[in-house]
Amino acid sequence: MRRSLSAALAAGALAALTLSACVPSTPEAGGGGDAERLTIATTTDVVNFNPLVGNSRTDSWVTNLMYPHLTQIDAEGQRIPYLATEWGYNEDGTEATVTIRDDMTWTDGEPVTADDVVFTINAVAEEQFGVVAGLITALESAEAVSDTEVRFNLSRPDGTFLDSVGFWMPIVPEHVFSQAESVQEFANDSDWVSAGPYVLTEADRGQRYVMERVENFPLAPEGTPAVDEVVFQIYPDVNTEVLALRNGEVDVIGNVLPPSTAVSLQDAEGIELAQVPSLGWAHLQYNMEREPLDDVRVRRALAHSVDYEAIREVALQGFAESTGGSTLTPTLTEWYDDSIQEYPYDPAEARRLLEEAGVTDLSLDMIYDQADANISRWAPLVRDSAAEAGITINLQGLERNTYISHADERDFDIYAGSWAVMDNPPANFALAFGTDGFINYANVSDPELDALIQEANEALTVEEALEPTQEAARIIHDQVYDNVLYVETFNIAYSSDWTGFQPVPSELLGIVHPLSLSQVRPAG
Numbered sequence: 001m002r003r004s005l006s007a008a009l010a011a012g013a014l015a016a017l018t019l020s021a022c023v024p025s026t027p028e029a030g031g032g033g034d035a036e037r038l039t040i041a042t043t044t045d046v047v048n049f050n051p052l053v054g055n056s057r058t059d060s061w062v063t064n065l066m067y068p069h070l071t072q073i074d075a076e077g078q079r080i081p082y083l084a085t086e087w088g089y090n091e092d093g094t095e096a097t098v099t100i101r102d103d104m105t106w107t108d109g110e111p112v113t114a115d116d117v118v119f120t121i122n123a124v125a126e127e128q129f130g131v132v133a134g135l136i137t138a139l140e141s142a143e144a145v146s147d148t149e150v151r152f153n154l155s156r157p158d159g160t161f162l163d164s165v166g167f168w169m170p171i172v173p174e175h176v177f178s179q180a181e182s183v184q185e186f187a188n189d190s191d192w193v194s195a196g197p198y199v200l201t202e203a204d205r206g207q208r209y210v211m212e213r214v215e216n217f218p219l220a221p222e223g224t225p226a227v228d229e230v231v232f233q234i235y236p237d238v239n240t241e242v243l244a245l246r247n248g249e250v251d252v253i254g255n256v257l258p259p260s261t262a263v264s265l266q267d268a269e270g271i272e273l274a275q276v277p278s279l280g281w282a283h284l285q286y287n288m289e290r291e292p293l294d295d296v297r298v299r300r301a302l303a304h305s306v307d308y309e310a311i312r313e314v315a316l317q318g319f320a321e322s323t324g325g326s327t328l329t330p331t332l333t334e335w336y337d338d339s340i341q342e343y344p345y346d347p348a349e350a351r352r353l354l355e356e357a358g359v360t361d362l363s364l365d366m367i368y369d370q371a372d373a374n375i376s377r378w379a380p381l382v383r384d385s386a387a388e389a390g391i392t393i394n395l396q397g398l399e400r401n402t403y404i405s406h407a408d409e410r411d412f413d414i415y416a417g418s419w420a421v422m423d424n425p426p427a428n429f430a431l432a433f434g435t436d437g438f439i440n441y442a443n444v445s446d447p448e449l450d451a452l453i454q455e456a457n458e459a460l461t462v463e464e465a466l467e468p469t470q471e472a473a474r475i476i477h478d479q480v481y482d483n484v485l486y487v488e489t490f491n492i493a494y495s496s497d498w499t500g501f502q503p504v505p506s507e508l509l510g511i512v513h514p515l516s517l518s519q520v521r522p523a524g
Contacts, residue, residue: 037229038498038520040512041241041250045206045234049188051170052123052130058232061254061512062209063170065230066194068112070098071166072515077279077332077423077505079163082219082515083112083171083195089460093157098150098166103218106173106193114144119174121152121165123183130184134438135164135427157458159465160427167423171195197225197518208233220518226500227520245271245493252494254512258373259317262491274492277331279506280419281323282375284366284382284483285442287412292359299480301353302414303343307385312486315378320486327432328425328473329487331505334462335425337470340477350389363392366414367406370397374488375416382416407441415441418488421506425469426456433472433481444481499523 040061047055051063070084086099104112121142124132138158145151154161172183173193180186192200197217202210209232213225220226233250235241238261244250246268257265257273265271286293286302293299303325312320323329326340354362366382368375376397383393393414398406406412422428430453431437435445452472459465476482492510494501502516 036227037231038227038252038517039231039233039250040252040254041233041235041244042254043235043237043241044255046203046209046232049192049200049203050184050186051172051188052120052132053184057255057508058209058234060508062200062211062232064196065198065211065514065517066192066196066200067170067172068104068195068514069167069170070100070117071163072513073167073423073504073506073509075502075504076334078334079166083117084166087162087166089157089159089162093159093458093460094154096152096154096158096162097145098152098162100148100150101218102148103216104195105216106175106195107199107214108193110173110175110193111147112171112173112195113147114150115147116171116174117150118142118144119178120169120171123172123177124169127182127184132165132169135168136161157460159460160424160457163424164427196514198230206234217518219515225518225520226522227517230517242493245495248495251498252512253492254510256490256492256507256510259315259319259491262319262493263317265491265493270496272494272496274494274501274503274511275319276490276492276503276510277321277329277505278418278488278490279331279421279423279508281327281329281422281487282320282378282418282485283416284485285415285417286480286483287410287415287441287443288481289410289443290413292357292362293364293413295357295359296479297353297357298359298362299483300343301350301357301359301389302386302391303480303483304346304350304353305386305389305391306343306382306483306485307345308342308485309345310381310385311378315374315381316486316488319489319491321489323484323487325477325484326473327422327429327476327482327484328470329422329484331487332423332425335466335469337473340474343480343483345385347385347389350391354390361392362390363394364413365394365396366416367396367398367403367412368416369400369403371400372418375418378485379416410441410443421508423506425473426453426459426465429453429469429472429476430457433476442481446475446479446481449475449481497523 042058044056044058046058051067068083071079072082074080083100084098089096138154138156140153140155142152198211201212211230213228215224241253286299288294324340325342328335330336368379379395386393431439433444452468455468456465500519500521501511503511
C-alpha cells in the first residue's frame with residue numbers, strides 16, 4: 001500500500017511523545033496532588049455529546065476521550081496510529097485501505113471492529129453533516145473486508161482522503177448509534193460507552209463533567225490510565241481559572257492562555273507552562289475582486305507596510321513564530337519550505353510600488369472579530385504601520401457572527417483573521433486558494449495554482465505531493481494571495497504535581513487529548 005505506517009512505528013511514535021509535564025487533584029476539591037482525580041478547567045460548556053457534530057472545544061475534549069480516531073498527530077504534526085495500525089492506497093489511488101487494532105473494546109463489552117468504521121463514515125456521507133462530510137467527496141463506498149480491515153472505494157485518486165478521515169473522524173459504536181433514526185440528530189446524552197481511556201459517568205450542565213478510567217485501553221503505558229477520574233470543571237473566564245489553579249482547586253487550565261496571562265505565570269511557584277504551536281496561522285487577505293487589490297503591486301505594497309516583528313513581539317508578547325510569510329508553516333516540519341521569505345517592513349518600498357501602480361490616497365476597510373483578543377491587539381499596529389506608507393486602513397471590529405457573514409459574502413477590503421487547524425496542506429490549499437474553494441476569501445482564481453493544487457491532492461504520498469505543494473505555496477506568497485503574519489505559540493498551564501502530558505500542536509489538542517491523558521501520572 002502507498003503511504004502506509006506499521007504497528008511497529010506506532011509504538012515508537014507513542015514512546016517518542018513522552019514528555020514530562022502534568023497535574024492531579026483530591027476527590028472532593030479537585031486539585032492538589034491526589035492521583036485519584038485530575039481536574040481540568042475550561043471556559044466552554046459541552047454543547048453536544050455527539051462526537052460527529054460537536055461544536056465547542058469542551059465537546060471535543062470530552063468525546064475524544066471516548067470515541068477513538070483512526071490516527072492522531074505527534075509533536076511534529078505528522079500522523080501516527082491510534083485505532084488504525086496501517087493505512088495506504090492501491091497503485092492508482094482508487095482504493096484506500098485501513099487496518100485497525102484487534103484489542104480495543106467498547107465499555108459495554110462489544111469489540112471495536114471495521115463495521116464501526118464503515119457505519120460511521122456511511123452515516124456522515126448519507127446525512128451530509130459535520131466537517132468530515134466536506135472531506136470525503138471522493139468516497140463512493142466503504143466496506144468491512146474483515147473485522148480489522150476497511151476498504152474505501154474512491155471515485156478519483158485523493159491522496160488527502162486517509163489523512164483527513166483519520167484525523168477528523170471519530171469512530172462511533174454501530175450497535176449504539178444505529179438505534180437512532182438519524183445519527184446527526186442523536187443526542188447521545190446518557191448511557192455512554194467508550195473505547196477511549198475514559199468514559200463519561202456524570203454530566204452537570206454548566207458545572208462539571210466526570211469521566212472514569214477505562215480499564216482496557218491498550219495505548220496507555222500499563223494498558224490502563226494511571227488516574228482514576230478526569231473532571232472538566234466549567235469557569236466563567238480565564239481569570240477565575242487562574243485563581244483556581246493557584247489555589248490548587250484545579251490541576252490544568254485546558255484552554256490556551258492569553259499572552260499576558262502566560263507572562264504572569266512564567267515564574268509562578270508550582271505552576272508549569274506547556275507550549276505548543278498552532279496548526280494554523282494568523283493572516284491578512286486582500287479581496288481581489290475589489291480594485292485596486294486586483295493589482296499584485298498593490299498587494300505587495302500592503303505586504304511591505306506591515307511591521308511583522310512588532311505584531312509578534314508586542315501584541316503576542318513573543319509567543320509567535322514567523323513562517324517566512326509562507327502558508328506552509330514550521331509546525332508541519334515535513335512540508336515546510338524555508339526558502340520562502342517574509343516581506344520586509346519597508347514603507348518606502350510600499351510607496352514606490354503604489355506609485356508604480358498609479359494608486360494614490362489608498363484607503364481600505366479591514367474587518368476582524370472584535371472578540372478575538374490577539375487580533376484586537378494587533379489590528380491597530382497594522383493600521384499604524386500602514387500609515388507610515390501613506391495607506392489609510394479603517395478598522396472595523398465586528399461581532400463574531402457579523403464578521404463571519406462578511407467573510408462568507410466576501411464583503412470586505414482586508415480580512416484579518418486566523419485559521420485554527422490547517423493540518424493537511426494539499427486539502428487546505430484547495431479550500432483556501434482553489435478557484436472554487438469554500439474559504440477562498442481573497443477570491444483567488446489562478447489556473448496555474450489550481451493545477452498544482454490538483455496535482456498535490458492526487459499524489460498518494462507526501463513525497464509525491466511535496467513539490468507541487470511547495471510550488472503552490474511560493475505562488476501564494478509571490479502573488480500575496482495570503483499575507484501570513486505568524487504561527488502562535490500556545491501556553492497551557494498545569495500544576496507541577498503531575499507529569500506525563502504529551503503536548504501536540506493546536507489549541508484543539510494541546511495536552512488534553514487521549515494519548516496524553518492516558519499517560520498522565522503524579523510527579524515524583
